[in-house]
């Protein structure tokens with residue numbers, strides 16, 4: 242067998258794959274753990290150490306383990322040559338299982354305490370609190386199952402490790418055990434699914450049920466930005482038609498619909514606190530996704546398939562700045578679909594303000610129907626529409 246055949250033999254391929262799997266696993270874990278200390282200003286010296294460093298660390302650790310293994314093997318063989326009993330690998334593996342249990346449990350604990358706080362910020366919307374409660378319940382239930390099963394698994398591996406003194410008991414089938422481990426998870430999962438179903442239904446229907454007025458806002462994603470449209474003084478958004486998208490009419494607004502005339506556009510998504518907001522979500526090219534982690538909002542923006550998300554922001558930006566003790570804090574809206582090369586840059590500032598502040602802000606927005614667009618669409622003759630637009634323009638001066 243030449244060297245190439247040796248390396249590519251099935252046995253070695255398995256070893257290589259296992260090595261790669263462990264490498265990938267530890268790599269992801271280390272990268273995840275890094276972001277906590279990625280704040281260079283806060284902790285200089287402990288931030289990103291680079292991929293090379295960790296590759297080297299891993300190779301060194303793997304080599305050390307391989308050397309220890311070889312030394313033990315040599316020791317074992319020399320004992321056998323001297324006619325003594327070799328090492329009891331069953332005991333060693335059994336003890337290693339217990340060590341793995343303890344280290345693994347500590348690892349899980351460390352993961353939750355160190356990285357748990359990185360999962361999601363405080364919920365700043367009404368339904369967000371409910372989603373968090375559901376998330377917490379699911380986490381607690383699965384964690385209890387996780388701890389019990391891991392303890393059982395590894396202590397059984399230790400307790401019933403191979404011994405020459407006893408023989409294994411053969412258990413071909415047991416109906417009671419089958420029933421227990423089928424029915425209990427089925428009940429728990431049913432409860433979780435029903436809990437989730439009602440929470441989601443409540444999130445989706447929140448506005449209608451209470452009969453509150455809803456602020457409609459259009460948000461349209463394209464490569465690589467979001468366009469935001471607010472209703473004008475009439476509180477109604479005019480119709481859109483993708484076939485009208487051309488030139489200055491980048492959103493394809495249908496100006497035959499009178500509600501369109503006074504619609505306004507904005508750079509920032511400003512929302513009045515404690516009011517129901519309905520985001521009407523559109524996409525012009527590929528699938529994007531509206532994602533606002535603080536509000537627990539995420540909804541895909543699909544070309545040709547308008548979607549929406551209704552929610553009620555509960556904490557103003559100012560209040561959140563005080564809470565997180567950061568005067569520069571801003572809520573953000575991200576694109577959560579990898580939609581192309583500048584996907585990372587597809588974000589908008591979201592500002593939650595009081596109703597007074599909102600009314601002041603919205604009064605100063607620029608109309609979507611600019612004079613240029615008016616000329617382009619040959620709308621100048623529409624007198625009845627003109628007066629409305631002039632009012633809007635007057636507000637801007």
Ligand SMILES: [Cu+2]
Nearest residue numbers: 529576580587
């Ligand atoms: Cu996108």
